[in-house]
Amino acid sequence: MTSTKINKRPGTGKAADRYEARLLWTGNRGLYALLQAARQTGPIARVPRLGWVVTDPVLARRVLNDHAHFGMAGEGGVGHLWTQLFGPEMAQFFGGARHAELRTRARDLFTEDSARTLVERSQGAHYRAMGARLAAGETVDVADATRVLAGRLVADLLGLPGERHANGSHTNGSHTNGSHPNDGSTDDSYRRVFAAGERLAGLAMGTTASTHLPPDVIDEARTVVDEITVGVDEAYRTAGPDTILGRCREMGLGLPLTRGLTTLLAIAGTETGASGTSRTVALLHDTGQQELLLADPALMANAVREGLRVATPAPVIGRHVNRDVTVGGRDLREGDRILLLTYLADNGAGPFDIRRDYVPETRQLWFGAGRHLCLGAAVARTQVTRMLETLLHEGRPYRIVSRQAARRVLVPTYASLEITIG
Template identity: 35%
Template sequence: MYLAAHPVAYPLLRGLARCGPVVRVPGVGVVVNDASCARSVLMDGETFRKDGPGSPGDLWTPVLGPSVLLNMEGEAHRALRRRLTELFTPGYAEALVDDVLAVPLQAVSRRLASGETVDVVAMMRVMAGAVISRVIGLETASENDFRSLFEAGERIVSMVSLRTRRLSPAQIARARAVLDPLGDIAAKAYADGSPSTVMGRMRTLGLSETEARGAAAAFFLTGTETVATLVPRLIALLHDTSRAVSGDASHRPGGFADGPERPFGGAHEAADFLDRAIDEAMRATTPTPVMLRSVHAETRIADVPVRPGDRVLIATHNCCRAYGPFDPSRPQPPELRRLWFGAGPHFCLGYPLAMAEIRTVTRTLLAAGPLTITRRQAARGVLIPTYRRLHIKRGPEEGPR
């Protein structure tokens, strides 16, 4: 799947994994292939920053502005993050997702129960679009609108490849043409100030309108594709390894036609397995294949010296894949834990929302089992490797995988 998305860059990235935990690559920067080294870089927000040359700031500041967490450091970043800490608590995230997705997920369950085929990729585009619509404050309930919103974000993210350092003026203009109207909508929801909306909660938490607009744009860019691409790949991994758990009240085993015939100990064990499976799928697929930092002080990463102005490319995918194939039964070591969401001062603020969405959708699909995959195709020309289509159906397998 990575080869379909990045036929040239991916073999080069994987080749670098054989060069050692940290390696300097001319024209690329200092590449980090080791999870412990990567975590030490991410934890040091003073030396390794997101607002210098070769960092994410070079990519996104011209599009999002200077104050959106993605490109901030120091006290300004800490102050903004403190005000946003309570935005997506686990309880709030779960309630938001349940409210937004209850009706569409019921429809998916009915389709599977009646024997219809469901394209998990197309379904997740709508689901992710619906959730981010609620976050931004869009007043829409149309599947076409949700799908269009997701596709707009996909077009922006697809401008970036594993080799991109900066967006061109034309690319910046295209991105702003999408994001500016969404910022206006977010600003309206902010002005209304309802505590029932995410934008209204930002006002309550003390953010300015400009900060709220920037946060909405950042959530839009980072909060759709990660979830939408992960769920189809998680379903495929569970299917292919015959490891699944049913989410229904009977706690029946399986979830797939060829799933394990083993009962779980109850709801707690089922929920624990699902969370471990989600974490393991994220490790194996690595929705954030690389992370960028700019060096601001002379130091070393492992045995490699780095200087101010150096670009550090954390090969998250190499760090994660070093621990072997997908296996939810294997504990993840501390240095690896949720590395794909970052670490330290820039750990993903939307993590509870992403997990709530993935957990809710996956639980619904598995509860509709036994399921089988009847068709799949990898996507090409995308930043985050994913499927172009993944068809599932209740019952025994009838078509090619």
């Protein structure tokens, strides 16, 4: 891993650019090379072996909203990967009415108010403990904290066995292991789940040119899935109606399909959430703009939006062309694959700047668009906000003591990001 010691207080956008580039290069060199090459193409271009590549935010949103011509279950879409692991029922779910039904039934779990309640319940005690450590002059590893916090939040939301409430209570059939919310051994279990998710996501690193998985990779992936879903069978039977697994049971979704959805949500809720949070913390520091936020706390929503825009934890979204269609003046044929380079589409608006007004062209493209728009958008924003509030609680800027970029990961992120106050 790449380690950097910070001995002075940075304040330039160029520093932020260098660190972001290093994250991409260290984490996923194939992704880095693709993004660099695509900077030289037009809004939509055909690339040998990869298919169509889109770098324009308006065209990307059009593709994501056009469910008649573009799908997830065919070659090129993430649903194709999941179908190989969990069977044809998963492919039917991605494009069928049951997917819309689940989103409708679960929507109340993802409102702004529900997001605040969920984050406070599953993570609040940890933020308070982190703030106390910083106030005492200690150093905290934000990257490690994001992994633990993301694991706790997803376990709570899904209804998996574990700490459901910060005070150790449980309701609606959810479970508790009786441990204190800051118990290190409990945190280790969430670190292990996060690491398993990284391993599973890492198996998809070679699928940019094709989403067909060889048999040995499928076998390895299923072993990791068993590790991630070890508590799903029990939770499916007992989880309360205020959880995703409880809603799946009420809908009559079978256990195999529910295990697939659990795996998908576990990765989507941990890998991208941890990346977006730690990178926003670093961007605010590396550009010196935490001073602006300290001076004007009303800029918090802008800071969170800008961090997620620039980091774009889901830098590429794949789709399968279901039928002939014209996009941006180019004719796409049935069976083609298309890669939406959301990282370039989002960053085309300019560098990180918490004073930037809302950009309608990008909107929330870092969360996707259409019927597969990330349900947890409000939860992600709340998590990032809560982390920044914790780090800036003392009214003084924080300082990055050292950092390490994660190596060989699908979602570029920090392996460690050590921070202190002052």
